[in-house]
Amino acid sequence: MEIQVLFSLPLIIASFFAVFMPVFDAILKKNKQIIFLFTLLNFLLVIVADIFIFASPEFFTGVLKSGLENSDFGKFLSDAVSLGGYTSFFDLLFAIAGILTLFAAKDYLKKESYELKEFYSLVSFSFAGMLFIAHANNLLILFLGIELMSISFFVLSGFFRNNILSIEASLKYFILGAFATGFLIFGFAMLYGATGSLELKVIAQKISFNQVTPIYFALAIGLIFVGLAFKASTFPFHQWAPDVYTGAPTVVTGFMSTAGKTAAFAAFIVITKAIFLSNLVIDNATVNPPVIAITRNSREILAIIAALTMLVGNITALMQTNVKRMLAFSSVAHAGYILLGIVSNNSNGWSGIVFYAFAYVFMQIGAFVIVSLIEKENGSNLNLSDYNGLSKSHPFLSASMAIFMFSLVGLPPFAGFFGKYYLFLSVIQSGYLWLALVAVIASIISIYFYIGLIINMYFKEKEGEPLTVQCKTSGISIILSLIGVIFLGIFPSLLMNPLLNLFK
Amino acid sequence: MNNIPLEYYIALSGILFTIGTLGVILRRNAIIVFMSLEIMLNSVNLAFISFARYLGDTSGEIFVFFVMAVAAAESAIGLAIILALFRKKQTIYVDEVNVLKH
Numbered sequence: 001m002e003i004q005v006l007f008s009l010p011l012i013i014a015s016f017f018a019v020f021m022p023v024f025d026a027i028l029k030k031n032k033q034i035i036f037l038f039t040l041l042n043f044l045l046v047i048v049a050d051i052f053i054f055a056s057p058e059f060f061t062g063v064l065k066s067g068l069e070n071s072d073f074g075k076f077l078s079d080a081v082s083l084g085g086y087t088s089f090f091d092l093l094f095a096i097a098g099i100l101t102l103f104a105a106k107d108y109l110k111k112e113s114y115e116l117k118e119f120y121s122l123v124s125f126s127f128a129g130m131l132f133i134a135h136a137n138n139l140l141i142l143f144l145g146i147e148l149m150s151i152s153f154f155v156l157s158g159f160f161r162n163n164i165l166s167i168e169a170s171l172k173y174f175i176l177g178a179f180a181t182g183f184l185i186f187g188f189a190m191l192y193g194a195t196g197s198l199e200l201k202v203i204a205q206k207i208s209f210n211q212v213t214p215i216y217f218a219l220a221i222g223l224i225f226v227g228l229a230f231k232a233s234t235f236p237f238h239q240w241a242p243d244v245y246t247g248a249p250t251v252v253t254g255f256m257s258t259a260g261k262t263a264a265f266a267a268f269i270v271i272t273k274a275i276f277l278s279n280l281v282i283d284n285a286t287v288n289p290p291v292i293a294i295t296r297n298s299r300e301i302l303a304i305i306a307a308l309t310m311l312v313g314n315i316t317a318l319m320q321t322n323v324k325r326m327l328a329f330s331s332v333a334h335a336g337y338i339l340l341g342i343v344s345n346n347s348n349g350w351s352g353i354v355f356y357a358f359a360y361v362f363m364q365i366g367a368f369v370i371v372s373l374i375e376k377e378n379g380s381n382l383n384l385s386d387y388n389g390l391s392k393s394h395p396f397l398s399a400s401m402a403i404f405m406f407s408l409v410g411l412p413p414f415a416g417f418f419g420k421y422y423l424f425l426s427v428i429q430s431g432y433l434w435l436a437l438v439a440v441i442a443s444i445i446s447i448y449f450y451i452g453l454i455i456n457m458y459f460k461e462k463e464g465e466p467l468t469v470q471c472k473t474s475g476i477s478i479i480l481s482l483i484g485v486i487f488l489g490i491f492p493s494l495l496m497n498p499l500l501n502l503f504k
Numbered sequence: 505m506n507n508i509p510l511e512y513y514i515a516l517s518g519i520l521f522t523i524g525t526l527g528v529i530l531r532r533n534a535i536i537v538f539m540s541l542e543i544m545l546n547s548v549n550l551a552f553i554s555f556a557r558y559l560g561d562t563s564g565e566i567f568v569f570f571v572m573a574v575a576a577a578e579s580a581i582g583l584a585i586i587l588a589l590f591r592k593k594q595t596i597y598v599d600e601v602n603v604l605k606h
Binding site: 174178198 | 514517521524525528534537541544545547548551552555556559561563564566567570571574577578581582584585586588589592593598601602603604
């Protein structure tokens with residue numbers, strides 16, 4: 001029992017802070033510093049709990065224990081969350097993304113004079129939602145987690161409530177996000193109808209014994225993938241992403257496009273682990289019942305979507321002049337890379353996704369923190385030409401930006417290289433060689449605009465006066481991101497080996 | 505009730521869902537878009553309830569309560585966003601909000 005309490009500590013801590021943060025807000029009326037420290041404490045406690053979980057001897061033997069099996073919570077929620085195992089790595093990932101965002105947000109909100117304490121509550125809510133997505137073992141918990149995260153993001157993207165760009169981003173995100181939710185839960189309803197249960201374990205069993213109604217099952221897969229593709233901004237449902245990511249406050253964009261996207265892919269993993277038959281079953285099947293045909297076809301479709309997402313994201317990013325918009329399109333392309341892990345549908349693919357998500361959090365949030373520092377009030381100073389000559393006036397910022405860009409391209413020895421390497425390898429191993437080739441071509445296209453920014457910073461002269469940058473706490477985020485990008489690039493196996501063990 | 509086959513309910517919920525989807529795609533008034541989103545969520549509720557009834561399982565009905573609660577939270581946020589938009593731009597037509605298009 002004690003080990004189950006330890007394993008569920010991250011969820012307990014995150015829920016506690018999410019629930020009580022508005023209360024703290026009310027008690028500590030004007031003191032933003034303490035609210036900031038509380039939120040930081042939330043993330044740090046989750047990280048500490050995770051370190052204890054990693055150190056516990058049951059971590060590798062008792063993977064994915066369900067917490068409430070023998071308790072009095074009743075039959076319905078007896079198997080609602082899965083604990084330990086790879087989900088703990090997701091906790092760690094979201095907490096790191098939260099810390100990086102928090103330090104950058106303090107500077108940025110002060111600069112834009114929007115330092116309201118509600119920001120910290122909203123970040124805590126979305127953090128709790130993300131944890132519940134990663135831990136979900138029941139369609140209801142998955143739905144609640146996705147909604148908790150999305151609704152907080154709708155508000156966060158409209159956080160500059162007197163800025164029309166921010167409001168527009170919020171409106172677009174709200175309409176399309178709620179639209180996607182409709183598809184997602186209609187898919188859940190169909191899955192419930194096809195299998196007769198909301199528990200993912202039971203659903204997986206029913207599917208592997210071929211006890212499902214094929215028509216509802218096919219509808220369920222289609223609708224759920226449309227919903228999740230919206231949330232993860234993959235082609236052809238990516239059009240909202242550039243608008244929302246450009247209009248939202250820059251630190252929020254950093255948080256949404258990394259942690260939010262990773263959470264969407266965590267939902268993808270949770271769902272596809274249950275509803276996709278493993279490769280072994282498909283290969284050994286002599287007959288071709290409808291369920292196997294549906295699974296095989298939907299993986300083919302996902303492969304095509306992944307290829308198009310990578311190409312469309314990178315090619316559109318070539319034409320952008322606004323840095324935030326360019327990074328937004330590149331984040332669409334990165335969603336395509338991560339989708340490769342779902343297509344390969346084995347332990348290599350899933351652990352590749354988690355590794356890539358770690359690398360992506362460090363490099364993308366790092367890049368967005370620098371963009372937020374360069375940005376001036378009301379969203380000006382965001383063009384590529386505004387970065388001209390940055391290496392002369394701010395050598396540290398431009399050097400870190402260059403490292404993040406190299407990592408986003410996927411050059412060794414940075415984390416992005418190994419992330420791409422593991423994902424491409426997994427997709428080749430499961431027999432999609434053409435997809436890996438497309439991914440390599442897409443990465444080559446992406447070199448042009450990432451390196452273009454570096455050329456602007458290092459080889460072009462700035463006209464007019466050099467800009468002043470106020471960097472206090474943001475420096476911590478940049479340095480942490482740099483450490484992450486370089487550390488994961490030099491010692492990738494430290495993260496990859498435990499992941500491969502856990503997904504087996 | 506038992507004389508009506510399950511497919512009828514699911515077909516009705518599919519039709520409602522399609523009406524909602526078309527409303528979101530075709531209408532430009534933010535309030536109408538908003539109502540269409542609610543129709544989509546309610547069609548999901550109908551599907552859940554009829555599946556739960558025919559499977560003899562209560563968990564689908566429990567899900568519906570959560571969907572309703574989330575829909576209420578979503579409407580609160582949505583109306584607040586529309587209000588903020590109206591204060592700034594004096595319009596609630598979605599196609600007139602296009603500062604971000606490049």
